[in-house]
Amino acid sequence: MRSITVLRIGHRIDRDQRISTHVALTARAFGANLVIFTGDEDSKLLNSINKVVEKWGGVFKSYYSHSWREVINSAKSRGDYVVHLTMYGINLPDVLEEIKENFKQKDLLLVIGGAKVPSEVYSLADINVAITNQPHSEVAALAVFLRELLGNSIYNLSFPNAKIFIQPSKFCKKIKRA
């Protein structure tokens, strides 16, 4: 499968820690390979993501970059397909086939805001995509986008070297240790 990188723009250390953590964990659980944060540098955030990976497995990576522009431009120069998720974009069902076609041939950089996304991001992206044109959550948008792109395969991803895993149950919690 092609690789998927999530670029989370404008992380604020005092306000966004939990949302940014949810962004990273959603990216990992739904099949992305890497999350890159810009904005405030936040080692606590990266540590908490790494701890989840250590426990629950997989090879998901996270790091900080000082420049979203550099991340986007270097992805473009590699020939990656750049999708910006925004409530201002075209609704996903109208462009899903186009995105799937591109994803057959190119790695994907998925850009998500952030309180204020610079207008340059809208023009640098290959496409601006909305998961509805209503205000809600970058976590929700990321989850639905990856679910639509990857289909039910998100329920069967493998996370090698997990120390712990869940046995699905209708009525209780069943955790197993590897």
Next chain:
Amino acid sequence: MRSITVLRIGHRIDRDQRISTHVALTARAFGANLVIFTGDEDSKLLNSINKVVEKWGGVFKSYYSHSWREVINSAKSRGDYVVHLTMYGINLPDVLEEIKENFKQKDLLLVIGGAKVPSEVYSLADINVAITNQPHSEVAALAVFLRELLGNSIYNLSFPNAKIFIQPSKFCKKIKRA
């Protein structure tokens, strides 16, 4: 359409404000009618949700309850179908048809945690459903669940009396006032 209520258990005023706001906005954007919070009473949270509804339209409601048990039991006594979203549950594709069948005849109460969900919730629910068995985000789980239940209709919901709306665009922001 049948009504959908989201019950968000265990809101913490000092830690969960943004996540709980994202839960509520996701519920609204994706077709739920109501969100009920338990845990800390938080008028700032309810105000911020109401402000979004005022601006972006629709009839979405939010309120606080002192007891999740009361909310679940009163839903059950009305004959509602109670789904608890949890990473410990059965994966959605394995039970989606069963849930859709129930939703044809019954209103839906969708329960989401919260830091620590009491084990009683698992047994009170009609079904415990996972959006993958990996740790990620209640916002992501809620979004994907509603997307799967309601299909692409989430992209065409109407929000009467909106003061503002978006004209979808591939490359820029287009906002209109009603």
